[in-house]
Amino acid sequence: MRYQDLQFEQRESTLIDAARQLFAEQHWDRVTIAEVAIAAGIGKGTVYKHFPSKEALYARLVLDLSRKQLQELRVLQAASPAQEALRRVIRRAFELMLADPIQAQLCLHCDRPEFQARLESPYRQQFLELEQHYQQFFADLLSATLNNQTLSQADCQQLLWGVEACFNGVMARIASGGFAHWAEPIALNDYFTRVTDFIIAGLRTQAAELLAQPNSHE
Template identity: 35%
Template sequence: MEHTAPARPLFEERESAILAAARELFQREDWELVTIDEIAAKAQIGKGTVYKHVASKDELYARLAMEIDRRLLARIEAIDDAAPPLDQLAAYTAAFWQLADLPPEERNLMQYCGRVSFRRRLPVPMRADWGMIEQQLRDRLLAILRAGVNAELIEPRPDDLLLFGVQSALHGAVRLAWRSGSGTGRPERTAELTRFILMGILTKQGRKQLKKGLALSP
């Protein structure tokens, strides 16, 4: 008796092929003009099959951008939560700063998908899934900052203000690197970014620890 293969592995295989094809085609300078027909042809599947996986090109953009955020989250979750708070924050900064080295096609996607108007066009479940990833990133950062406050290394402030300052510095630095095309540049830039962030939130005791060279070699 002949058995058919489970449908789920085939579905996942096709989805991987679609995302890989889109990722390759988006390397073009006119990446925003890439069509679903081109993606289907590159993936060697029918156009109708593509629409079984994504309802629009916006959803395809979002899938790829969410993959990038998941990679970042994996690096963040690998940080040792038993390490000293300032070392954890340095490791978080270093992991986030790696976004500056994204290849052009991924950098373009992240900037495009970061627009509020783009997010609003996405289906509610997809927005919720993406929001959950971003919330996990914020929660991990907040846990590190609270640990620093509890250790009297970071000035006590409301959670939203603690997050605002650090996130603004991180996102601003990455976007500056994207605009200049410099990437992360010299290795010491990571230490300089960490120092810049820390100097805005450290207590006197925290500054003393920073002067000892801690938290600058994640």
């Protein structure tokens, strides 16, 4: 790698680390590019060579961590018995969300249509590619759960809609701070268990119905 390229990557890494630190100290929506530049010890103009907008910075943070988490979940799947992989992956995904509520907030923010509309084209393409990777991962998990019975791509997509709704609900709950403000607080560990049970039961029931339909494998 050329020295200039290495220097560019190191600067970018410094900026990302500085942004994460600032986001931990104050709400990420109030942090400015100028503040990130100061915290990183890099000129504001140089920051824009790496991230042309705050949206691009948010997108990079979400994309990087989402890819890292997907890799961890893939390793977990490979190391788990086929019938336990789905449950373990779901619970681990919830734990990863809980470990980084700021990331959960950013993920929800980056998924908004108006955010994606403002985002630069290369980042939008990366989100689409990441979504495809998660869809394939889900299809592999589902196939193992169904004893290697394979649903059509369209059927998998329909099941994924329900799973996504559940995951977004959990993400929103974590991003909002949990249930501490409720009259009868719910322990998040119990909440994760019940939602996991709900997802798995729904997937198995819906998948069985789809498999029973003609042409469900096409």
